[in-house]
Structure formats: structure tokens, C-alpha cells
Amino acid sequence: MLMKRNILLLSALLFAAACSQRPVETPQPVPDQSAAAPAAAQAQTPAVFKTKFATTKGDFVIEIHRDWAPRGADRFYELVKSGFFQDVAFFRAIDGFMVQFGIHGDPAVSAKWRGANIPDDPASGRSNSRGALTFATAGPGTRTTQLFINFGDNGNLDGMGFTPIGQVAEGMSVVDSLYKGYGEGAPSGMGPDQGRVQAEGNAYLKRDFPKLDYIKSAQLVP
Numbered sequence: 489m490l491m492k493r494n495i496l497l498l499s500a501l502l503f504a505a506a507c508s509q510r511p512v513e514t515p516q517p518v519p520d521q522s523a524a525a526p527a528a529a530q531a532q533t534p535a536v537f538k539t540k541f542a543t544t545k546g547d548f549v550i551e552i553h554r555d556w557a558p559r560g561a562d563r564f565y566e567l568v569k570s571g572f573f574q575d576v577a578f579f580r581a582i583d584g585f586m587v588q589f590g591i592h593g594d595p596a597v598s599a600k601w602r603g604a605n606i607p608d609d610p611a612s613g614r615s616n617s618r619g620a621l622t623f624a625t626a627g628p629g630t631r632t633t634q635l636f637i638n639f640g641d642n643g644n645l646d647g648m649g650f651t652p653i654g655q656v657a658e659g660m661s662v663v664d665s666l667y668k669g670y671g672e673g674a675p676s677g678m679g680p681d682q683g684r685v686q687a688e689g690n691a692y693l694k695r696d697f698p699k700l701d702y703i704k705s706a707q708l709v710p
């Protein structure tokens with residue numbers, strides 16, 4: 489069993505290494521604890537709903553469409569309802585490509601979600617166009633909490649398992665203004681290392697990458 493797990497982890501790492509300029513999650517070891525996976529969301533996800541993100545650069549609103557990607561929409565709704573998006577960094581922002589977020593600033597919270605993977609959503613015909621919100625992935629069946637918003641038209645991602653769940657409905661200028669100066673993450677670039685973000689949280693980010701922008705809160709809105 490251990491050998492099989494190591495082979496799967498190695499395969500995921502190789503996939504991530506091959507995914508330069510893709511919004512990937514770096515696979516992390518799943519803690520051996522019975523409470524690792526959060527409980528399933530209790531409330532029924534609406535067919536269409538909006539979420540207002542308050543950030544260090546201002547506010548923007550995302551409109552989610554469950555029929556685009558039902559499993560992704562359900563997970564996003566669960567994250568918002570649970571209060572996950574508080575003091576969460578936009579840790580990877582690449583000009584003209586996308587901005588990525590969704591690693592909690594508290595490593596203990598990150599650990600509880602790390603093994604809570606959701607199955608992939610099939611392509612829906614919706615594209616990773618400018619303003620589209622999509623889950624990041626480390627390979628098939630590995631979506632957890634990380635998402636990205638497209639700065640430009642990234643239709644090349646559509647056939648790679650990146651199915652959008654919604655779209656920026658208001659405040660795209662705020663998204664455009666998020667700090668991009670650190671560029672690509674380590675080890676390919678000078679930005680934050682995802683493994684260290686998972687392990688050390690915001691203590692690492694605020695010490696070594698003080699110019700990053702953050703989500704202050706996320707709330708459902710009418």
C-alpha cells in the first residue's frame with residue numbers, strides 16, 4: 489500500500505512539473521488523521537449565486553453557475569459558507585495569465601482540507617476566458633480549495649480538466665490590480681513555494697512576500 493501511494497504521489501509531482509504556466513496545485517502528503525476531510529455541505533447549492541470578495545485592493549463579485557460545473561460549484565459554496573476565505577493570499581499572479589488563491593493562511597486549516605478531493609467536472613462548453621473562475625488541479629480528481637481567475641483568454645486550458653465554475657460579474661478592474669510583481673512561484677520563479685505556504689501559512693508569506701494582496705472575506709450576496 490505504501491509503495492502504491494508513493495508511486496501515485498510521484499506521478500502527481502511529475503504532472504505538476506510538466507505543467508509550467510498552468511494553474512496547478514502542488515501535491516502535499518495527506519495527514520493521517522480521521523478528521524482530515526471536512527464534512528459535506530449541509531445546504532443545497534443554488535443554481536446561480538453571487539459571492540462578494542472583499543480584498544486588500546477593493547471588492548469584486550463572482551457569479552457561480554452550478555450547471556457549468558456542479559461538483560466545483562458545490563465545493564465553492566461549501567468553502568464560502570464555512571468562512572474559509574478569510575486572510576487568504578493571492579499567492580500566484582502572472583500578468584496576462586491568471587491569479588491563483590485558496591491556500592488557507594492557517595496551516596492547521598489547510599491540513600484539514602488537503603485530502604478533501606472532489607471528482608472532476610466534464611467540459612461544459614464554458615471557456616477559461618477573461619474573468620472566468622476555475623479550480624486549480626494537480627491531475628485528475630485532485631481539486632480541493634485552490635482556484636484561479638483568468639486575466640486573459642486561456643482557452644488552451646479548456647481540454648485539460650480546467651472547467652470554469654463562474655465569472656467575475658463586477659470589479660474585474662480590482663482583480664487586474666492585484667499584485668503581480670513576484671511572478672511565477674518557486675521553483676520555476678521567484679514567487680511563493682506552494683509547499684511552504686501549506687506548511688507555514690501566512691507567516692511565511694507575510695515575511696518573505698510582503699506585497700501580496702489578500703482576501704479579507706467572502707460572503708454570499710443577493
